[in-house]
Amino acid sequence: MLLFIGKIVLLYFITIIIIRSMGKSAFAQLTAHDLAGIFFVITLATGPVVTENLVYTVTGLVVVGIVHIGFSRLMLFNGLNRIFVGKPTIVIKHGKFVRKNLKRSQFTLSELLSEVREKGYPDISLIDYAIIEPNGGISIVPQQSIAPVTPKQLEIETSYHGLPIAVIIEGKIQQQNLQLINKNEQWLRQELADAGYPDRRQIFYAAVRDDDYSLIIDTGKGSMGEG
DSSP: OHHHHHHHHHHHHHHHHHHHHTOTHHHHOOOHHHHHHHHHHHHHHHGGGOOSOHHHHHHHHHHHHHHHHHHHHHTTSHHHHHHHTOOOEEEEETTEEOHHHHHHHTOOHHHHHHHHHHTTOOOGGGEEEEEEOTTSOEEEEEOTTTSOOOTTTTTOOOOOOOOEEEEEETTEEOHHHHHHTTOOHHHHHHHHHHTTOOOGGGOSEEEEETTTOOEEEEOSSSOEEEO
């Protein structure tokens, strides 16, 4: 049994290292070869621990769960996090490609161009920074000249409209969300009745704004009301 557990732990870490070495592109968009590579790595890794013994199977599942939880906790340490998870990689800086970083991330130029186009930046000269995150996603910081203008920059005063908190989803009252706004089911039923919806089962979605407790009601039949 100890040999079996040791085998599971060893293969778990080897699998992480191999998938990690495939590069961030494997996480950003699963191409045919990425998917095939990950599938074969996982299949080969689990092959030696597959067993018809129920006790061994349950033990294996428990061990993987414990190792995964422990591994997640270890990732809180920056040193281990950089080794196993990675760190952000700058691939465009001030409108120019950083070729060595792009090569290290194992992103092809066409893949990168496709990603930035999808985010609405077909002209890389307008990008201040493009960063490949550890999970394979791409963050883009545009040049200030094309960055969205904020109300603060225009010296326009804005007002808070309140966060809609869902209180009914598909006819079911969300008790926890009612507690968030310090209201109870009786209050909600009264508000719904006043708004002309005495039967909550007819409501597909209802939310309460946390600033003025106004209701947003959608019956799911093409009609939405606010009161």
